[in-house]
Amino acid sequence: MNPTIAMITFRAMLGRRRALLLFGLPLVLLAMAAALRFTDLADLDTTATILQRFGIATLLPLLALIAGTGVIGPEIDDGQIMYVLTKPIPRQVIVLTKLVVAIVLVTLFATVPTLVAGLLMSGMTAQLAPAFAAGVLVGGIAYSALFVALAVVSRNAVTIGLLYALVWESLLGNFAPGARSASVQQWALSVTDALTDASVVRSTVDLPLAAALLALVTAAGTALAVVRLRSLTVASAE
Amino acid sequence: MTVSTIHDIGYRHYEGRRLGRGYVLRSLFVHNLRAAYGLGRPARAKVMPFLLLAVMMLPSVGSVAAVAITKEPRGLIPYAAYANILQVVIAIFLATQAPVLASRELRFHVVPLYFSRPVGHLDFVLAKLAAMTTALLALLTLPVTLLYVGGLVTKVPDSGEHLVRYLTALVGCALFAVVLASIGLVVSAFTPRRGFGVAAVIAVYMLSSAFVVIVQGLAEMRTNFTLAGWVGLLTPFNLVDIVQVRLLGAPRSSAAMPEGTLAGMVALAVCAALVAGSTAVLYARFRKAGLS
Numbered sequence: 148m149n150p151t152i153a154m155i156t157f158r159a160m161l162g163r164r165r166a167l168l169l170f171g172l173p174l175v176l177l178a179m180a181a182a183l184r185f186t187d188l189a190d191l192d193t194t195a196t197i198l199q200r201f202g203i204a205t206l207l208p209l210l211a212l213i214a215g216t217g218v219i220g221p222e223i224d225d226g227q228i229m230y231v232l233t234k235p236i237p238r239q240v241i242v243l244t245k246l247v248v249a250i251v252l253v254t255l256f257a258t259v260p261t262l263v264a265g266l267l268m269s270g271m272t273a274q275l276a277p278a279f280a281a282g283v284l285v286g287g288i289a290y291s292a293l294f295v296a297l298a299v300v301s302r303n304a305v306t307i308g309l310l311y312a313l314v315w316e317s318l319l320g321n322f323a324p325g326a327r328s329a330s331v332q333q334w335a336l337s338v339t340d341a342l343t344d345a346s347v348v349r350s351t352v353d354l355p356l357a358a359a360l361l362a363l364v365t366a367a368g369t370a371l372a373v374v375r376l377r378s379l380t381v382a383s384a385e
Numbered sequence: 386m387t388v389s390t391i392h393d394i395g396y397r398h399y400e401g402r403r404l405g406r407g408y409v410l411r412s413l414f415v416h417n418l419r420a421a422y423g424l425g426r427p428a429r430a431k432v433m434p435f436l437l438l439a440v441m442m443l444p445s446v447g448s449v450a451a452v453a454i455t456k457e458p459r460g461l462i463p464y465a466a467y468a469n470i471l472q473v474v475i476a477i478f479l480a481t482q483a484p485v486l487a488s489r490e491l492r493f494h495v496v497p498l499y500f501s502r503p504v505g506h507l508d509f510v511l512a513k514l515a516a517m518t519t520a521l522l523a524l525l526t527l528p529v530t531l532l533y534v535g536g537l538v539t540k541v542p543d544s545g546e547h548l549v550r551y552l553t554a555l556v557g558c559a560l561f562a563v564v565l566a567s568i569g570l571v572v573s574a575f576t577p578r579r580g581f582g583v584a585a586v587i588a589v590y591m592l593s594s595a596f597v598v599i600v601q602g603l604a605e606m607r608t609n610f611t612l613a614g615w616v617g618l619l620t621p622f623n624l625v626d627i628v629q630v631r632l633l634g635a636p637r638s639s640a641a642m643p644e645g646t647l648a649g650m651v652a653l654a655v656c657a658a659l660v661a662g663s664t665a666v667l668y669a670r671f672r673k674a675g676l677s
Contacts, residue, residue: 205595213584221579305583306433306481313473
């Protein structure tokens with residue numbers, strides 16, 4: 148961890164109007180939760196549906212994509228990363244710092260809102276809210292590592308990430324169940340499934356396998372990012 | 386000792402032919418349209434638009450092949466439903482290519498260079514809007530046209546009805562293209578930082594559709610079908626589908642939509658307001674950026 152890099156990255160992510168985008172996304176979830184709470188429509192089924200569709204399937208990949216690629220992608224693109232790389236700081240420290248910043252952002256803007264929305268709608272019933280928050284947290288860590296690695300490897304990181312998160316996980320998942328099991332979303336859901344007594348949450352992957360895969364993806368993503376950052380060629384900005 | 390002299394080379398006015406506003410519009414349009422598919426830029430910029438175009442074509446190729454082999458005309462994907470079925474791919478195309486048109490000049494602060502020439506603010510914005518619309522139109526109509534031609538080649542019955550449906554779908558595609566282009570350009574014009582424009586456009590699409598799907602689910606569970614239908618106005622794909630189905634008589638493909646021709650008129654009015662509003666916002670945005 149390098150505090151200076153962390154601070155610069157935080158400032159780049161949250162400076163000026165950019166923070167509005169990050170604040171706006173969870174706000175929709177919270178507003179919806181509050182509206183359901185006040186109209187008394189928030190039973191356990193509804194809560195689970197909303198937290199799953201909105202929390203895990205929309206907010207989590209979207210924020211992880213913004214945070215994961217945003218912490219390092221723009222710097223590589225405009226060549227600013229050179230000012231960091233030419234300092235005597237090990238590459239793994241740079242990658243770890245960027246990854247930690249991404250995880251903190253995802254936690255702040257996805258995990259905490261999911262927890263609050265869950266508590267708003269159904270309190271502590273069946274441990275649903277904390278279970279979903281835990282799922283979003285572990286999913287967020289894996290997604291962040293994946294997207295940081297993607298941002299180091301490719302300049303089209305955001306698009307590739309979108310293709311994975313939307314086409315692979317959602318679209319193909321509906322046609323091919325095999326593709327559905329190979330997705331961070333399902334593994335996160337599996338963690339949630341294990342932590343709650345509610346029967347409405349169901350994952351296609353068993354917990355031990357999901358946990359192992361989550362750890363594997365996180366480690367592999369971080370390692371790949373470090374290796375690729377060691378031999379980064381900075382092309383001129385287009 | 387050096388002697389410096391001032392040469393009077395005179396100031397010469399340009400007295401040749403002026404190419405005029407139409408030429409400006411056409412040049413900007415062609416430039417932006419090429420940029421939307423990465424033409425005239427490095428190969429790296431061409432990968433994504435053409436990859437997405439290929440992904441967009443795949444289901445239509447598969448559908449035509451299935452009809453050719455099984456001789457079962459129902460295997461052909463309905464023309465008007467095509468955009469709705471593949472909305473994720475279209476949204477990703479919009480998200481990756483709209484910032485190319487709307488954010489790059491803002492990011493590098495080169496907008497004033499355009500306006501130091503006889504380029505009107507409105508012309509500049511209209512050219513961008515038209516270029517993005519045309520790019521999306523190509524993405525939408527190519528697979529639909531392939532479906533239609535495939536249907537003709539495999540001799541699907543009722544060719545007259547198919548022609549009507551095909552033309553209806555083309556009108557629908559045009560509406561999809563202009564509505565999506567205006568939303569995408571406005572959002573990316575306000576997020577010039579690299580990568581953020583893409584995320585912001587896709588966020589608007591994902592949030593609106595997730596919101597609508599959830600509200601529709603809740604409303605239908607409580608048999609409130611009116612609410613379930615009208616809330617569809619809030620997401621672009623459902624909005625245009627309402628116009629297609631209620632005004633043009635296309636077969637419906639969205640989960641829920643309001644009844645009657647009135648709903649179609651309202652949806653069309655919302656589309657028109659969206660496009661007009663976006664043009665106004667883009668006009669103000671680029672006008673301001675042109676001053677700095």
